[in-house]
Amino acid sequence: MDRLSTVEASFLEAEDADRHLSMAIGALAVIDGPGPGRDELIAALSDRLGSVPRLRQVVHQRPLQVAAPELVVDNNFDITHHVRWAVVPQPADESALFRTVTDLMERRLDRDHPLWECWVIEGLPERRWVVLLKIHHCLADEVGAIRILTSISDAGTGALHETRVVEPPPPSKAPGLKVNPLTWAREIWRASLVGTEMAGQTARETGKFVAGLLSPNADAQRQGQVAGTRGYSAVRVPLKDVDTVCEVFGVTRNDVTLAAITDSFRAVLLRHGQQPRRNSLRTLIPVSMGSPEPMDRIDIRASAMLPFLPIEQKDPVKRLRVIHARQNRPEGSAAAHNADGLADHLPFMLSAWSIRLLMRLPQRSIVTLAAYVPGPRQRLQVLGRPVEMLLPIPPTAAPLSTVVSTLSYVDELVLGITADTDATPDADEIAGGIELGVARLLARALTRRRSRTKRVRRPAQPGSR
Numbered sequence: 428m429d430r431l432s433t434v435e436a437s438f439l440e441a442e443d444a445d446r447h448l449s450m451a452i453g454a455l456a457v458i459d460g461p462g463p464g465r466d467e468l469i470a471a472l473s474d475r476l477g478s479v480p481r482l483r484q485v486v487h488q489r490p491l492q493v494a495a496p497e498l499v500v501d502n503n504f505d506i507t508h509h510v511r512w513a514v515v516p517q518p519a520d521e522s523a524l525f526r527t528v529t530d531l532m533e534r535r536l537d538r539d540h541p542l543w544e545c546w547v548i549e550g551l552p553e554r555r556w557v558v559l560l561k562i563h564h565c566l567a568d569e570v571g572a573i574r575i576l577t578s579i580s581d582a583g584t585g586a587l588h589e590t591r592v593v594e595p596p597p598p599s600k601a602p603g604l605k606v607n608p609l610t611w612a613r614e615i616w617r618a619s620l621v622g623t624e625m626a627g628q629t630a631r632e633t634g635k636f637v638a639g640l641l642s643p644n645a646d647a648q649r650q651g652q653v654a655g656t657r658g659y660s661a662v663r664v665p666l667k668d669v670d671t672v673c674e675v676f677g678v679t680r681n682d683v684t685l686a687a688i689t690d691s692f693r694a695v696l697l698r699h700g701q702q703p704r705r706n707s708l709r710t711l712i713p714v715s716m717g718s719p720e721p722m723d724r725i726d727i728r729a730s731a732m733l734p735f736l737p738i739e740q741k742d743p744v745k746r747l748r749v750i751h752a753r754q755n756r757p758e759g760s761a762a763a764h765n766a767d768g769l770a771d772h773l774p775f776m777l778s779a780w781s782i783r784l785l786m787r788l789p790q791r792s793i794v795t796l797a798a799y800v801p802g803p804r805q806r807l808q809v810l811g812r813p814v815e816m817l818l819p820i821p822p823t824a825a826p827l828s829t830v831v832s833t834l835s836y837v838d839e840l841v842l843g844i845t846a847d848t849d850a851t852p853d854a855d856e857i858a859g860g861i862e863l864g865v866a867r868l869l870a871r872a873l874t875r876r877r878s879r880t881k882r883v884r885r886p887a888q889p890g891s892r
Contacts, residue, residue: 429484429498431565436495438564439486442535449535450564451542453820454576454834455528455557455843460812462549462556465512471810472545473506475579481566482509482575485541496565501541508540515550515557524551528559529659529845532820536563545579558809564822569800569832573819580807580814657845660854661818662862664840668869675872676744678751680840681799683868684833685710685754686747689736690867691860695852696738703738710736712754743867799833806837819843829857 431439438450463471476482484498513531515523527548536542542563549556560576567575577583672683689708696703712734737749800819807814818841819832829846842861846854 435565455818457816658848658854660858662858672872682751687861687864690864708736708738802836
């Protein structure tokens, strides 16, 4: 029996608080070659996914929420309930595929069964077909979803790129519950924020976050509950372009991704006659707190930071450098790790109540989420057929109007975006802006590199030694 952590269980509570919300995440593989027969595929999936216990366990809620839910073995497990087929409608292009994916992701997973589905999507031109893995966020994060999808491949999880690890600080003494009810209430509130936003904040950061939620922000005001439907889009950027920017300016791939996202949102604000402000774009950035594990460990091992991205900066390179400086503050990951532990030392009933209350508050602070997952370096194959594309599918996560997940695959950096279809900007607009943002940074990097080369090759002056 496996008990969910408070952070993991919070995704169930968030979903219960909003009937429009589906807290599933996904990964999409576009595969070349003729699709396999159904019996062949089901037999392969049954064999390759059998080593992941959570995929055969069902959520068991405790009476009156006296403790976090548990995962118990589903004695009636039948993989055919989880493997399903769909067809892309005409004209069967990328837009039609993305609409199909959005429709499938918005449907809630059945809690009477293990919380995952594997969709085989047919009908694409040029003998291509798609595998969409859909799994509830209480069972796995983006890293876990990619591990599961990679396990379906012929090479298994050995093909997965080793993820960057942030070592957690030495464990500190668990905080006890104080007698003062005001102190207790503050700790419950902090713990609910930990769960609701996938990570913990220190007392200082949580105070800032709560203040941001309750203070007006005209540029980012958003109601607590999700309404309407979501749209999905994706953009693929050559990794060599991103690595060129990293090399020239001494930053990371994640820095470049966040800078491009910032560029996209800045352009949207300017197009709509709004002035970008310092506090216009607060972004939830998950940080891995664990190490690469065998496939039987897909549980959530992440914390997060909540920085304001420098959307007010006009110069793309200055924005990139500010993001790099903020991302590398040493106190960030340690603070988040310490607050994460707090959530599991509070009564789950009170944490669950706080989470549901928080989900109903107007959300003005966080505009978007950006998660980065290093993926396989080598091209995967499924039943001897090459995987052409690997795309991350972010959750339709309230209270966030926009969610961005980033995945590296072979020689590409792939960004998947979900956004409200009736919101401004929509997913396609954000995707186009991100692609343009990377192009701007690449142009500046190439200019800087050429300038350095000219200085190195400048001929010596006559008479000089």
